[in-house]
Amino acid sequence: MAIARAERLVNLVLCLLSTRQYLTAERIRSIVPGYSDAVTDEAFFRMFERDKTELRDLGVPLEIGRNMGVEGPDGYRIARRDYELGDIDLEPDEAAAVALAARLWDSPQLTGAAHGALIKLRAAGVDVDQDVHVAVEPKVRTSEPAFPPLLAAVQEGRVVEFDYRRPVPVEVRRRTVEPWGVVAWRGRWYLVGHDRDRRAPRCFRLSRIVGEVAALGKPGAVERPESVDLLSFVARSQPATQDVPTARLWVAKGRAQGVRRRARHVGEREFDGEVGDLLEIDLRFPDSAAGWIAGFGADVVVLEPELLAKTVREKLLGALRGAGVRA
Amino acid sequence: MTSANSSADRLPRLLALVPYLLARPGIPIEEAAADFAVTPRQLRRDLELLWMCGLPGYGPGDLIDLSFESDTVTVTFDAGMSRPLRLTAAEATALLVALRALAETPGVVDTAAVRRAVAKIEAAVGQARPAGVAVGLAMREAPETARVRDAVADGVLRGRALRLRYYTPSRDEITDRVVDPMRMLLVEGRSYLEAWCRLADGVRLFRLDRIDAVDVLDEAASPPPHAEPTDTSEGLFRPDPSQRTAVLVLEPDARWVAEYYPVEGLVELPDGRARVLMRYADPAWMVRLLLNLGGEAHVEQPAELVSEVARQAAAALRRADHLPAT
Numbered sequence: 165m166a167i168a169r170a171e172r173l174v175n176l177v178l179c180l181l182s183t184r185q186y187l188t189a190e191r192i193r194s195i196v197p198g199y200s201d202a203v204t205d206e207a208f209f210r211m212f213e214r215d216k217t218e219l220r221d222l223g224v225p226l227e228i229g230r231n232m233g234v235e236g237p238d239g240y241r242i243a244r245r246d247y248e249l250g251d252i253d254l255e256p257d258e259a260a261a262v263a264l265a266a267r268l269w270d271s272p273q274l275t276g277a278a279h280g281a282l283i284k285l286r287a288a289g290v291d292v293d294q295d296v297h298v299a300v301e302p303k304v305r306t307s308e309p310a311f312p313p314l315l316a317a318v319q320e321g322r323v324v325e326f327d328y329r330r331p332v333p334v335e336v337r338r339r340t341v342e343p344w345g346v347v348a349w350r351g352r353w354y355l356v357g358h359d360r361d362r363r364a365p366r367c368f369r370l371s372r373i374v375g376e377v378a379a380l381g382k383p384g385a386v387e388r389p390e391s392v393d394l395l396s397f398v399a400r401s402q403p404a405t406q407d408v409p410t411a412r413l414w415v416a417k418g419r420a421q422g423v424r425r426r427a428r429h430v431g432e433r434e435f436d437g438e439v440g441d442l443l444e445i446d447l448r449f450p451d452s453a454a455g456w457i458a459g460f461g462a463d464v465v466v467l468e469p470e471l472l473a474k475t476v477r478e479k480l481l482g483a484l485r486g487a488g489v490r491a
Numbered sequence: 492m493t494s495a496n497s498s499a500d501r502l503p504r505l506l507a508l509v510p511y512l513l514a515r516p517g518i519p520i521e522e523a524a525a526d527f528a529v530t531p532r533q534l535r536r537d538l539e540l541l542w543m544c545g546l547p548g549y550g551p552g553d554l555i556d557l558s559f560e561s562d563t564v565t566v567t568f569d570a571g572m573s574r575p576l577r578l579t580a581a582e583a584t585a586l587l588v589a590l591r592a593l594a595e596t597p598g599v600v601d602t603a604a605v606r607r608a609v610a611k612i613e614a615a616v617g618q619a620r621p622a623g624v625a626v627g628l629a630m631r632e633a634p635e636t637a638r639v640r641d642a643v644a645d646g647v648l649r650g651r652a653l654r655l656r657y658y659t660p661s662r663d664e665i666t667d668r669v670v671d672p673m674r675m676l677l678v679e680g681r682s683y684l685e686a687w688c689r690l691a692d693g694v695r696l697f698r699l700d701r702i703d704a705v706d707v708l709d710e711a712a713s714p715p716p717h718a719e720p721t722d723t724s725e726g727l728f729r730p731d732p733s734q735r736t737a738v739l740v741l742e743p744d745a746r747w748v749a750e751y752y753p754v755e756g757l758v759e760l761p762d763g764r765a766r767v768l769m770r771y772a773d774p775a776w777m778v779r780l781l782l783n784l785g786g787e788a789h790v791e792q793p794a795e796l797v798s799e800v801a802r803q804a805a806a807a808l809r810r811a812d813h814l815p816a817t
Contacts, residue, residue, distance in 0.1 A: 175545070222503055223577060264600055268626075462809075481808065484786075486800070
């Protein structure tokens with residue numbers, strides 16, 4: 165059954181490509197092999213509708229119109245200039261880049277699409293060698309549950325609604341957004357768009373979307389401003405890296421290698437009855453430093469700055485609570 | 492490849508096949524099948540089908556004509572299907588977004604070549620409007636990591652063994668080892684070297700920011716033939732049933748744990764919390780993670796992990812209290 169259908173569809177494409185006249189459905193029914201299987205008019209029109217949908221889904225540009233001076237129903241044809249991929253000729257280094265680009269995605273939505281693009285480029289005569297050898301193989305995953313519905317909404321230009329969780333203070337709130345794009349930045353996915361509640365452009369982390377994303381209203385309702393550069397919008401929304409603060413730590417002898425490899429040795433000191441080293445360390449990622457240091461437990465003590473010492477203390481108290489101890 | 496025969500998969504291939512063959516007269520069927528990622532058997536079935544298709548009239552001179560010689564094929568009449576169909580918006584997006592990401596990332600491929608490829612594909616596709624997807628592959632990294640990256644890339648490209656001084660966080664340990672590099676990966680904003688580790692006798696991923704020193708050796712890299720590249724599609728960490736299991740309740744701020752590490756059986760709880768089962772090999776590492784999360788994760792099981800976290804947190808607090816008041 166599927167085979168007959170594929171054959172009918174190829175014949176339909178060839179037929180509509182070869183004609184300059186618009187062919188009515190009835191005419192197509194009498195010409196293209198396979199449609200005669202439909203015994204009733206109703207069966208034929210159902211079959212023909214399904215075929216048209218499939219061709220449109222594949223991107224085949226079906227034109228609808230009426231031949232000059234002819235009365236009657238609309239007909240169909242495919243304009244060759246809209247159907248055919250333009251001339252393309254890639255140098256070997258360009259083709260290598262294309263092969264690598266097609267391998268970038270680890271994504272159900274994008275891997276197949278990239279493969280489809282490669283097939284068409286090859287069919288256009290481009291030799292895309294899969295065995296490109298490069299030093300770095302970049303991979304981008306789209307495992308966030310919110311990714312497929314948001315990508316679809318962006319591509320269809322539809323408004324979306326979702327529950328969004330803010331970390332500080334913790335709150336989950338419904339957001340209505342006109343989506344402009346989905347952006348991967350430093351290993352995380354973001355949605356950029358116009359936040360209808362805040363009446364301003366905003367950037368949302370996909371991992372903080374709770375539950376389902378609902379698309380509202382009609383396709384084509386969202387207009388992305390021409391001037392917006394998605395990537396730099398997300399980059400600008402990130403907190404800027406300030407001056408790198410330095411911390412002084414006491415580290416027990418021979419312990420906490422993870423801290424030592426990042427630190428400068430400035431002396432030795434006995435602390436709490438144990439021998440240890442005095443180290444200085446640049447806190448390149450201050451927001452995550454306290455947790456990282458707390459991870460080493462009693463092997464590392466923050467001497468200064470005081471704020472860091474306090475935050476580490478809070479982390480440890482939190483860990484105690486997390487282990488069910490009332491402190 | 493169960494769906495190779497369904498028409499949704501098959502029709503795009505059928506439409507591309509004739510122009511593809513037209514550009515490559517006398518191509519071995521096996522080679523064509525590989526390019527389309529189907530079996531030679533499936534490709535022969537496709538060719539048989541195309542042979543039945545053609546222009547209205549459908550007489551001998553109207554049908555697509557192919558000539559087979561031993562295991563090769565040539566198109567002798569294309570019935571007007573000489574060019575492939577245009578790229579769909581989704582196809583153009585997938586390819587162009589990936590290319591633009593590569594163009595913005597120095598050190599992967601020649602970015603000038605990438606930009607030329609983007610321009611040519613855009614011209615051929617005729618897609619004026621940029622897609623609503625953008626990818627920045629750049630990551631935040633320390634200056635010393637950039638130096639490590641250069642040396643590692645040199646070893647990968649020239650096929651040389653590397654001597655690494657590597658920090659293993661699971662054991663909080665620094666070791667020297669010789670590895671046979673296979674490739675470098677850039678996944679979720681982090682760079683890795685994938686190599687055969689002679690110390691571990693297996694394929695390992697080494698995060699570049701954990702490599703403290705690297706020497707490119709004169710010795711050629713020779714990963715054994717059974718060294719398989721890691722499949723990154725399911726994430727870099729695989730749950731291993733032989734490992735221990737912890738039951739954690741993650742507060743909203745610790746949800747990243749469920750994305751980064753292999754967790755199972757995620758159950759959504761009120762207020763954005765989630766209960767997960769998490770596998771771990773090394774209890775010391777797990778305790779460090781839980782201290783790090785500082786109450787953003789409640790550990791429910793196993794009991795010995797709960798008491799170890801409590802013990803170490805209490806010990807650290809006791810010691811911090813020895814600080815002279817300032």
